[in-house]
Structures are given as C-alpha cells and as structure tokens.
Amino acid sequence: MSKKKVQKFYLVKGFKDILPEDQPYWEFLRKKCFNVAKSYGYERIDLPILEDSKLFVKGVGNLTDVVSKEMFSFETLGKERVSLRPEGTAGAVRAYIEHGMMNRKKPVKLFYMGPMFRYDKPQAGRYRQFYQFGLEIFAGDEPIIDSQMIYMVYQFFDELKIPIIVKINSIGCPKCREKFLKVLKDYLKKNKSKLCKDCQLRYNKNVLRILDCKEKKCKEIIQESPQILDHLCEDCNKHFVKTLEYLEDSQINYELDPFVVRGLDYYNRTTFEVVPTEEFAGGEISAQGALAGGGRYDYLVKSLGGQNTPAIGVAFGMDRIVNALKKIKDLEIPSINSSDIFVAQLGDKARKKVLALFEKLRRAGFSVSESISKTSLGQQLEEANRLKTKLALIIGEKELLDKTILIRDMESGSQEVVPENKIESVLETRLKSLDINVKKTRIRN
Numbered sequence: 094m095s096k097k098k099v100q101k102f103y104l105v106k107g108f109k110d111i112l113p114e115d116q117p118y119w120e121f122l123r124k125k126c127f128n129v130a131k132s133y134g135y136e137r138i139d140l141p142i143l144e145d146s147k148l149f150v151k152g153v154g155n156l157t158d159v160v161s162k163e164m165f166s167f168e169t170l171g172k173e174r175v176s177l178r179p180e181g182t183a184g185a186v187r188a189y190i191e192h193g194m195m196n197r198k199k200p201v202k203l204f205y206m207g208p209m210f211r212y213d214k215p216q217a218g219r220y221r222q223f224y225q226f227g228l229e230i231f232a233g234d235e236p237i238i239d240s241q242m243i244y245m246v247y248q249f250f251d252e253l254k255i256p257i258i259v260k261i262n263s264i265g266c267p268k269c270r271e272k273f274l275k276v277l278k279d280y281l282k283k284n285k286s287k288l289c290k291d292c293q294l295r296y297n298k299n300v301l302r303i304l305d306c307k308e309k310k311c312k313e314i315i316q317e318s319p320q321i322l323d324h325l326c327e328d329c330n331k332h333f334v335k336t337l338e339y340l341e342d343s344q345i346n347y348e349l350d351p352f353v354v355r356g357l358d359y360y361n362r363t364t365f366e367v368v369p370t371e372e373f374a375g376g377e378i379s380a381q382g383a384l385a386g387g388g389r390y391d392y393l394v395k396s397l398g399g400q401n402t403p404a405i406g407v408a409f410g411m412d413r414i415v416n417a418l419k420k421i422k423d424l425e426i427p428s429i430n431s432s433d434i435f436v437a438q439l440g441d442k443a444r445k446k447v448l449a450l451f452e453k454l455r456r457a458g459f460s461v462s463e464s465i466s467k468t469s470l471g472q473q474l475e476e477a478n479r480l481k482t483k484l485a486l487i488i489g490e491k492e493l494l495d496k497t498i499l500i501r502d503m504e505s506g507s508q509e510v511v512p513e514n515k516i517e518s519v520l521e522t523r524l525k526s527l528d529i530n531v532k533k534t535r536i537r538n
C-alpha cells in the first residue's frame with residue numbers, strides 16, 4: 094500500500110495563536126481595559142473587521158504606509174473593494190456618522206476591542222494580526238479633554254505596573270502645518286539624496302512622515318531639523334500650552350517629542366505615543382516598542398461626510414502590553430481556570446450522581462469544576478488542587494446510601510458531612526465566610 098504524505102498546515106506569516114497558557118494574561122488585560130473604559134464613561138461599540146477600502150484611503154490617508162503598503166484588501170464576490178481594518182478610528186467615525194450619534198448626549202465616548210490587520214514586516218512585537226483596545230471621544234476640543242485622555246492612558250499603565258513615558262507633541266492645524274512643511278522641505282532639500290528611498294518619495298508626497306522615519310541615516314538628518322512646535326499658530330500654541338499645563342500638576346512621566354507625528358494622516362494638534370522606559374525595555378526603544386498611540390482628529394468626521402466634530406482618541410496595542418506584562422516578576426495574574434468548588438466521585442454509581450450534582454450547582458451559579466473521566470480520588474483531588482479549588486465535594490458508596498455529601502476544605506483538609514438536600518445553603522455559607530459571593534453569578538432558569 095503506497096503511503097501518501099499528508100500535508101501539514103502552519104500559521105500564515107505574521108499571524109499567531111494565543112494559546113491557553115497565555116489566556117490568563119489576556120483575560121487580565123481585557124478586564125483592566127473594560128474597567129478603565131467603564132470608569133471613564135466610555136460605551137462599547139463592536140465594529141466590523143471588514144470595511145469599504147475607500148474608508149481607509151480617505152480616512153487614514155492613501156499616502157500613509159498603513160494604507161499604501163499594509164492593507165489586506167480584496168474584491169468580494171459582489172465586486173466590492175474591501176479591506177481588513179488596519180485600525181479602528183476610521184470605522185468608529187463611520188459608525189458615528191452612519192448611526193446619527195451626533196444627536197446623542199455629548200460627548201459621545203466609544204470604546205472597542207479587537208483584531209486589526211497590517212501587512213507590515215513581521216518582527217518582535219509587530220504582527221500582521223494584532224489586537225487593539227481603542228477609545229474615542231467625539232465633540233469637544235478643549236485642551237482639558239486632551240490632558241484627561243493622556244492622564245487616563247498614564248494611569249492605565251501605572252495600574253498594570255508597566256513603567257512608561259508618554260511622548261507628546263502638537264502637529265498644529267492645517268494652516269500652521271502648511272507653513273511648517275515648507276520650512277521643513279527647505280531644510281531637507283540639501284540632504285534629500287541622503288534620505289532613505291521611502292523618505293525620498295515622502296519628500297514630495299508626505300514630508301511630515303520623514304520625521305517619523307526609523308532609518309538611522311534619516312534619523313541623523315532630522316535630528317537637527319526645524320521643529321513644528323516652533324511654528325504653531327497662536328491658537329494651536331495656546332491649546333498645547335493649556336494641555337501641558339493641566340498635565341503639569343498630575344505628576345505623570347511625560348516628555349515633549351517633536352518627532353511624534355504619527356503614521357496616520359487624520360491627526361491635528363495633540364499627538365502622543367506611549368513607550369516603555371528604556372530600563373524596562375532593556376535597551377533602545379524602537380518604534381515597535383510603542384504600547385499605545387493617539388491624538389486629536391478634529392477634521393476627520395467632517396471629511397468622512399459628518400458634521401464638524403472635534404474628536405480625540407487612543408489605541409493600546411494589546412499584544413505588546415501582554416508581552417510587557419510577562420516581564421513583570423511580581424505581578425499576580427489570576428488563573429482563569431480556577432473554581433470555588435470541585436465535585437469528585439468514587440465508583441460508577443456515584444459518578445452518575447456527581448454528573449447531576451455538577452449541573453445543579455453550575456446552574457445555581459456556583460463556580461464548579463470536575464474531572465469526571467478520572468476514577469482515582471487522588472487524581473481528582475490533584476486536579477482540584479491545580480484549579481485552586483476551595484472546597485471539594487466527594488460522593489462515594491457511603492454518601493450514596495446516606496444521601497449525604499462530604500465537603501473537604503482543600504486548604505485545611507478538614508471535612509464535614511452534610512445532607513444532600515442542604516448542600517446549596519451550606520456551600521453558600523461556607524463560601525461567604527471565604528468572601529466569595531455566589532448569588533451574583535446565579536444562572537436563572
């Protein structure tokens with residue numbers, strides 16, 4: 094018989110699986126994200142992964158790397174040109190306009206969480222599918238909103254114990270930026286031939302992006318370049334000074350960085366990026382090290398067909414934050430598989446009973462687990478230990494006959510026999526004494 098070789102399949106380049114062992118980190122981070130969004134009054138919005146390609150061309154900018162080189166775009170069977178979203182802001186703005194959210198109580202605060210796709214060169218911390226937690230505020234251009242957002246971002250990392258610096262800049266409004274771009278072009282003209290290939294193209298098409306280039310030779314040239322902060326118009330300057338003034342008292346670790354021009358075209362005025370401190374990152378901080386980034390985009394809603402609506406937002410790179418969390422030694426990540434109660438059995442008859450007991454307790458809202466396929470009590474209790482269970486319920490021949498259940502405290506080893514029909518109330522009392530509230534999660538039939 095000829096042996097046919099079976100084809101094996103592997104991950105597509107730049108994509109990754111998030112394995113069960115990493116899930117506690119993700120769950121921990123997701124909870125923190127939901128928590129911060131809720132405390133600051135953001136409402137959840139789930140946006141589609143696929144959008145009309147033109148939304149990104151117009152919203153993010155067709156001259157940006159993200160749109161010109163990194164989109165996963167294709168034509169559907171219905172001949173629509175669509176793209177996997179490379180970021181969430183454009184979709185959030187589309188949804189804001191499409192659902193008439195300008196008529197809601199202001200400010201409208203939205204948050205989203207999910208995968209984004211960029212066909213970028215994969216490397217450490219840079220993936221082709223990555224996850225973002227994003228927050229957007231619509232309506233309001235007061236500098237206090239900028240400061241509060243930056244403050245919130247800082248607190249978020251502080252709570253996670255990730256030491257960071259927030260790099261802040263202002264890229265002005267279209268008026269002052271236009272003037273600055275001329276000054277910048279004049280400065281770069283004499284060195285144009287020394288710039289990298291991409292920057293030579295950027296020189297004519299999107300000169301501001303050169304300030305963001307990570308190539309060593311470009312970095313050297315732009316080091317001495319004119320700075321946009323010296324060319325802000327009066328209003329933009331006032332806005333920036335006020336934003337910083339509010340931050341001044343908050344004791345957050347920020348620094349001004351004239352090179353934070355961001356890789357997306359919709360920004361104006363305040364822009365910021367969060368990087369881990371050099372000490373924490375263990376060496377030079379590269380662009381791949383940015384843990385979050387955002388800024389103001391006062392013109393995007395109008396340019397995508399809505400009303401004039403100043404807005405500001407931020408997105409956190411969740412994969413990079415998880416990588417950072419793994420480096421923190423004294424961080425306690427709760428196990429997600431742990432449960433309060435474990436049901437164990439001895440003998441086949443008891444097993445049937447335990448099967449029903451497990452379901453009854455689960456429906457009553459207890460956090461309960463089992464290992465029904467195992468026969469040895471020792472192995473079952475080992476599993477109970479692994480799951481960090483507080484109480485084990487054991488049913489054997491004797492308990493079957495007496496219609497009782499043995500409760501074993503997994504920490505002290507002490508045991509108590511209770512009548513079967515009292516088990517729920519006894520468990521509730523016992524868990525309450527351990528500060529565990531059962532009723533909150535009770536599943537109603």
Ligand code: HAM
Pocket residue numbers: 179180181182211213218219220221222223224225227228229356357383384385386387388405406407408409410411412413
């Ligand atoms: P962004 O700076 O392009 O901004 O992305 C935000 C964060 O997503 C980055 O700081 C980084 O942590 C993470 N990230 C980006 N690309 C990758 C990648 N290839 N692999 C892993 N992580 C990545 C935005 O996307 C804007 N929409 C943020 C925003 C919201 N601005 C206003 N509102």
